[in-house]
Amino acid sequence: MTxxxxxxxxxxxxxxxxxxIQGPFGGGLSSVALAAAVSEGGGLGSYxxxxxxxxxxxxLVTELKAATSRPFAVNLWVPLEGERSALPDRTALTAHTERLRPYYEQLGATAPAYKDxxxxxxxxxxxxxLLAAAPPVISFVMGIPPRRVIDEARRRGIVLIxxxxxxxxxxxxxxxxxxxIVASGSDAGGHxxxxxxxxxxxxxxxFSLVPQIADAVSAPVIAAGGIADGRGIRAALALGADAVQIGTAFLTTRESGASDVHKRRLGTPAARTTVLTRLFSGRTARGIPNRFVRDMAAYEDAVPPYPVQNALMQPIRRAAAAQGRPEYVNLWAGQAAALAGDGLSAREYLAQLVKELPGRGDPSGSPRAR
Ligand SMILES: Cc1cc2nc3c(=O)[nH]c(=O)nc-3n(C[C@H](O)[C@H](O)[C@H](O)COP(=O)(O)O)c2cc1C
Structure with missing residues (x-):
């Protein structure tokens, strides 16, 4: 229907x-300060x-409500079928944990116990x-929330994305x-x-997904993936989107929970190349390739599924980030990552985007002199 x-x-x-919309970041990279700054600036902050x-x-919802009187979104992953049920058998897991052992040892990290x-x-x-806490907006990814959730959200006046x-x-x-509906193009950073x-x-x-979704659904469409400045926003709106969701570029802002090593890579020529990899979590995500991704490339299909691989990798990712070693950190980034990253505050970056919206200010839509 058009x-x-x-x-x-x-x-x-x-x-x-x-x-x-500032896209939600799972895995500890969101912050209340970031979401609140974007909402206070007139966009929609997400956690x-x-x-x-x-x-x-x-x-969290109590904190967000205290930090902003404006609407904000909280995001959950809808589990894929069977995803959170089965642990792989110990023997199958051993070969894999042995492969990771040098990384644990090098970083002084401890492998998680089997039961964890x-x-x-x-x-x-x-x-x-989340429904009981009643944030103004709940967004979901990875699936369709159950009927009872949709009905309950409606009863409570919560908007669902x-x-x-x-x-x-x-x-x-x-x-x-x-x-x-967020139209999440494969350009997007993260899972x-x-x-x-x-x-x-x-x-x-x-660019291909947004107009086709805009033609096919009656709900408003939010374009996500590869948008980092006014040119991207204008293109998305021209393609039929009602709004944009920006992730990677907000990761570089001062308030984001991304590690310093991660922030420092975004917005550099190194961020012009991104790959899809299962190696950090067991679920495919887009990020900047580093030594870990290259060394383990042969095991892309062999690593255990999410959330097992995610739990196995967590000590490695955390220790590497804390020790300032980007070669072992999951450097999630979308394909426009190199356009991001001036170390602005979220409010400053949002103000820059607003200035570049159609009909307002700078017609080039570019944040930097080129
Ligand atoms: C580090 C990171 C974590 C993300 N985590 C989530 C998440 O938990 N839930 C979700 O719906 N989207 C998540 N996303 C997607 C973003 O919210 C957003 O849609 C996407 O980043 C847009 O593409 P861009 O990175 O090219 O701007 C994540 C993205 C990144 C970069």
Missing amino acids: LPHSPGRLGDLLGIDHPI GAHILTPDAITG LEALPAFDDQVDA GTATTVDEAVALDDAGLDA RGAFLAPLRESLVGT
Whole structure:
């Protein structure tokens, strides 16, 4: 179904002034300060909560409500079928942990105990805590939230955003009644969220994905992936998006929870190259290749699935970030990462984007003199 996109419908739905969403970051890279700064600036700040316990989620929403009176989003991952249930058998795991041993030893990190390898909070408990805490907006990735969640959110007046990587996923989210849909192109940084077709059939670039989703759904569309400045925003809006979701470029801002080694790589020529890899978490994600990705390339398909590989790698990732060693850190980045990264505050970066919106100020839409 094709519907005209009136410019303000998403702004009205979300209660924001500018069509700019700061994408959520899972894995500890979000911060309350970042989300609040973006919301206070008239965009929509987001916080990625997928590793948080239900209690932590309750506390998070209280903190966010105290930090901003404007709307904000909290994000959860919908689990893929069977994802959080089965631990691989110990023998199958041994060969793999042996491969990682040199990295643990080099960094002085400790491998997690077998029983801790699937230690993720249950989605149902997370989502119940989140609904009860009632943030203004909840966004989901990796799937369609259950019917009861959609109904309960509606009862509580919470706006729901879903994330699609293909047109089919967008239609499924639209049919399920999500209020707005992120069109997440394969350009985007971080984990891919494909949930209907195999990942390799779900890698559509933002420029191709956005207009097709805009034609196919009635809900407002949010373009994500490879957008870092006014030129990207203008292109996305011209393609039929109602707003944009920017991730990587917000990672470089002072308030983001990204490590210094990570921030320092973004916005440099090294960030012009990104790859999709399962090596850091067991789920495919886009980041800047480093020594770990190159050394372990032969095991891309062999590493255990998420969340087991994620738990095995966590001590390595954390120790490497703390020791300032980017060669072992998951340097998540989208394909426009090299455009980002002037070390601005989130408020300054958002103000720069707002100045570059269509009809406002600098017609080149470029943040830097080129
Ligand atoms: C480090 C990192 C973590 C992310 N974590 C999540 C997440 O937990 N949930 C989610 O919906 N999107 C997540 N994303 C996607 C972003 O919210 C956003 O859609 C994406 O980064 C946009 O593409 P860009 O990186 O090219 O700007 C993450 C992205 C990055 C870079």
